[in-house]
Amino acid sequence: MTTPFTPLTLKNGTTLKNRFMKAATSETLGDKYYRPTNTLINLYRNWAKGGTGLIITGNVMVDSSARGEFGNVVVEDTLNLDQLSRWAHAATDNGAQIFLQLNHPGKQSPKTISKQPVSPSAVPMTGDNAFAFNAPRALSRVEIKEIIQKFINAAVVAKKAGFSGVEIHAAHGYLLNQFLSPHDNRRVDEYGGTLENRVRIIVEIYTGMREKVGDDFSIALKINSSDFSDNGFSEEDSLKVIQKMDSLGIDLIEISGGNYENPTMQGVGKGAFFINYAAKVKESIDMPIAVTGGFNTANGIDNAIENNETDLVGLARPLVIVPDLPNQMERGAFTRANVHYLTTGSKSFDKKISSLIGLSYYQQQMERIASGKHVIDTNSAWGALGFSIRKQGLSALLPQRG
Numbered sequence: 001m002t003t004p005f006t007p008l009t010l011k012n013g014t015t016l017k018n019r020f021m022k023a024a025t026s027e028t029l030g031d032k033y034y035r036p037t038n039t040l041i042n043l044y045r046n047w048a049k050g051g052t053g054l055i056i057t058g059n060v061m062v063d064s065s066a067r068g069e070f071g072n073v074v075v076e077d078t079l080n081l082d083q084l085s086r087w088a089h090a091a092t093d094n095g096a097q098i099f100l101q102l103n104h105p106g107k108q109s110p111k112t113i114s115k116q117p118v119s120p121s122a123v124p125m126t127g128d129n130a131f132a133f134n135a136p137r138a139l140s141r142v143e144i145k146e147i148i149q150k151f152i153n154a155a156v157v158a159k160k161a162g163f164s165g166v167e168i169h170a171a172h173g174y175l176l177n178q179f180l181s182p183h184d185n186r187r188v189d190e191y192g193g194t195l196e197n198r199v200r201i202i203v204e205i206y207t208g209m210r211e212k213v214g215d216d217f218s219i220a221l222k223i224n225s226s227d228f229s230d231n232g233f234s235e236e237d238s239l240k241v242i243q244k245m246d247s248l249g250i251d252l253i254e255i256s257g258g259n260y261e262n263p264t265m266q267g268v269g270k271g272a273f274f275i276n277y278a279a280k281v282k283e284s285i286d287m288p289i290a291v292t293g294g295f296n297t298a299n300g301i302d303n304a305i306e307n308n309e310t311d312l313v314g315l316a317r318p319l320v321i322v323p324d325l326p327n328q329m330e331r332g333a334f335t336r337a338n339v340h341y342l343t344t345g346s347k348s349f350d351k352k353i354s355s356l357i358g359l360s361y362y363q364q365q366m367e368r369i370a371s372g373k374h375v376i377d378t379n380s381a382w383g384a385l386g387f388s389i390r391k392q393g394l395s396a397l398l399p400q401r402g
Ligand SMILES: Cc1cc2nc3c(=O)[nH]c(=O)nc-3n(C[C@H](O)[C@H](O)[C@H](O)COP(=O)(O)O)c2cc1C
Pocket: 023, 024, 025, 026, 027, 057, 058, 059, 101, 169, 171, 172, 222, 256, 257, 292, 293, 294, 295, 314, 315, 316, 317, 318, 358, 359, 360, 362, 363
């Protein structure tokens, strides 16, 4: 029987020692030159020691002029190779593999960072947080080719630095997700319109990378099961993109979105829908998949692997709260990670700063883990808000995500 501790070999021969995958968690621990700090490196050493088989880094930008958040690391050239190498090696210490997650924010780059962000088309952000983002301009075809080159180049640097692979981030409303979405992408050239055209940028990034890094280096893709929005990226489209990437030889697909373990907690239908979606994906492709979102109990992790519902269990918040979760689970000491709903005590204020509340607590705990401190167990958002304001100033209060 397959258990969470059964190794998994990817198509390219890379063996993951178990089925635990740390999903990407933007740590905002880059320095002012966008290099990984020693704090960031220590954090990853701790995760590797904690027993996780595959570690995905927080998103790293491929272009210093297009950043999603304060504190992003950027990989554009080999100038910071030494520090990147230290990061890669700290995380592979204990037999773990580490993939560098590569991202371009597109229009999801806040006003505090981008005067005029870029996007497939000049379609502004919508929703409650839209006020925090300037309207984007449409990319020219030449600029699209340049961005493709930047992704490819970052993968080449990642390989040189000693990372085991890269993950292309095409989820959560960032640039590549914007290309996939018919709402965001209104282009009439070969990068817009049909699904084949909307996925073209991802295909060109992937094939360009593969040509440069060879077959042994792992390339993964993170993708939404659907955007859950009108005229967004649909489940049918997502499945077709995954099949296309499988046929091109990608090594791993990470499916994000929904809540896997506890459907009823997410409102009727949504979670169940997501489980059905993962099953459909597994039926239709050869390559392994990772499912991320909502796992927080030993039972849930065991069941998903034993029932072959996913090949890897992606964990973001639980591995921040319990960095040695796999080791604890192996000795029978883990039952549940206490993933809190954090609150300031005021529902209306919580709503105004919801994206910050969701991120700042975890960013605070990641810095504490890096310094060998214990994780703070609390429902109050105030300590984490104070942490973010001390670190970033009042601009921390402006949403950085849509
Ligand atoms: C603090 C924090 C930072 C995150 N940063 C990223 C990121 O850089 N890239 C990404 O793909 N997902 C990011 N995510 C989303 C997680 O990878 C994951 O998809 C989501 O938290 C659901 O998984 P979970 O229920 O295990 O936390 C982040 C989540 C948190 C809490």
